[in-house]
Amino acid sequence: MHRWLVLLISVVLILGQSMTVPGAEISDTELYAKGACLMDGDSGRVLYGKQADIGMAMASTTKIMTCILALEQGELQTVVTASDKAAAAPKVHLGVKQGQTFLMENLLYALMLESFNDAAIMIAEGIGGSVEGFAAKMNDKAKEIGCADTYFVTPNGLDAADAGGSHHTTARDLALIMRYCITQSPKKEDFLRITQTASHSFWDCENQVFYNCNNHNTFLSMMDGALSGKTGFTAKAGYCYVGALQKDGKLLIVSVLACGWPNNKSYKWSDTRKLMTYGLENYQYRDIYQTGLLDAPVPVKDGQYAGRLGEDEAFGILTYKDGREAENPKQMLLKEEESVEVKADIPEKLQAPVKAGTQVGSVSYLLDGKKLVEYPVFLEKSVKKIDISWCMKRVFLVFCNKDQ
Structure with a gap:
């Protein structure tokens, strides 16, 4: 009897960790993430934040910026050649060889579906001439979007630093970048098409090696209305995620940083679901417009x-x-x-x-x-x-x- 009581209490606690009660506020202690943001994708207003303005490493969530910059400043049918730097990129990677050539479009699928690090370097060198040149473009774009505390050093999000500082963002800035990618960029349709693709197969330009990429964004099948997203992990950043959902006329964006370390890979999904559910259940569209303000001369x-x-x-x-x-x-x-x-x-x-x-x-x-x-x-x-x-x-x- 005692064992059954302990089991029942455990189940209640687990359910309590993953559910939200309409009208109830979210406590920072309910989330695993050290930094988190729930944003209204239409207005850009932060609906909830936990250390949302504290700079943190963001791992491969970086790649949403890499992707949107490549879409805006490059051509999908451009041929990109792998440098020795790209060939030396660590796992997770395509495993490209120096001199191997690929279409930019296929590299973008490899970047966003499988999060391949060598694909990110090839894209960066193809658009910016070098990783450093592309990072400068990333930082310029971040300022244009309105990011307050974001600094890019690499196109793939691997932990790095240079004279300008360490590679980092904030939960608020990361949500802002995702908002730009899916609502404001002139290439938003291409971004959504790529990030929503379940799998993509391609050859290198020499038709020597065949590749198949599968989308690892679990969120796309986790909640109705899921639009897009990108995972990330490094030893410094921990598990990270940024994702968007459109449901009941609402566009919600969630970013979570430092959301657990091995073996807690599922924490980012728990936090994302909790924040999305909170937004859906506690916020409604209400009329705010006032007429007659300019009637009197x-x-x-x-x-x-x-x-x-x-x-x-x-x-x-x-x-x-x-x-x-x-x-x-x-x-x-x-x-x-x-x-x-x-x-x-x-x-x-x-x-x-x-x-x-x-x-x-x-x-x-x-x-x-x-x-x-x-x-x-x-x-x-x-x-x-x-x-x-x-x-x-x-x-x-x-x-x-x-x-x-």
């Missing part, structure tokens, strides 16, 4: 107008230039208790002259005091300043009306 002191002589104010009409009003977020993923504050920063009065297209204010959406998005407000029409010529014309019109 702003007085323009000393502005020319069509009213009575003696008035000193015209009125400036405000607008979101170039259709920016339509770009305002109509909905946002929010918890039940969350609400968005909308703040219009518009002057009470302007001084003539003012020119059409001039930014005169902004409308901001804030959550818990943090700005989510800001849209500039512009003048729709120019307003000239009252001058002698305008005054003379007004006097003339007044006298003409009296004569009639």
Whole structure:
């Protein structure tokens, strides 16, 4: 009887470790990962973070950046030749020989499905001329995406350092890179096609060696709506993962860093499922858009107008230039208790002259005091300043009306 009771308690504890309760917050202690991030893929907002801004090694999750850069800056049918550096890459690898040639497209499948390190070096040298040249491109792209604490040294994620620092990222930055790959890059469809492929076979360009690559991203079959992802492991980084899921109209991205070491390979899947489930069950899209914020015109002191002589104010009409009003977020993923504050920063009065297209204010959406998005407000029409010529014309019109 005692043994059955112990077994029952153990089962309950195991289930408790892998399940989330709707409405309940996730405690950092519930996750194996040292660094983790759950991100709204639409807005880029972090819905949950555990040491999400602490720099950590990220192993082969690096390869999502390698892949998207190659897609954007290279050609799929380019022939790439293996250097001695690529041939010397450690396992996991294709096992290429120096001088062997491959199509760039096949190398990208080898990179993302099997995580081959020599494929990463060949891609880097094919795009950047050298590993160092490609790493510079990776770092430039990271800044462009908005990463705050990411530094690339290698295209494959093997532990390394140079004069600029150690190879690392943060859970937030890694999620941002994945968001870019699947929603913002002009090559996002190609990225998804490659990372969703179950298997891919190819020959080298000499038709001497045949290769077969199988996708090792377990997450693709683990949850309905799984979109993409990349695993990683090194002795320094531990098990890492970044993945995306689209379900119930929501796009969620999860990254986990330092999520266990051997023999705890499954921890990254447990954490990923927990965070994805938390996002699905606790966040819903709610309307946040407020109309009428720009309905009232702003007085323009000393502005020319069509009213009575003696008035000193015209009125400036405000607008979101170039259709920016339509770009305002109509909905946002929010918890039940969350609400968005909308703040219009518009002057009470302007001084003539003012020119059409001039930014005169902004409308901001804030959550818990943090700005989510800001849209500039512009003048729709120019307003000239009252001058002698305008005054003379007004006097003339007044006298003409009296004569009639």
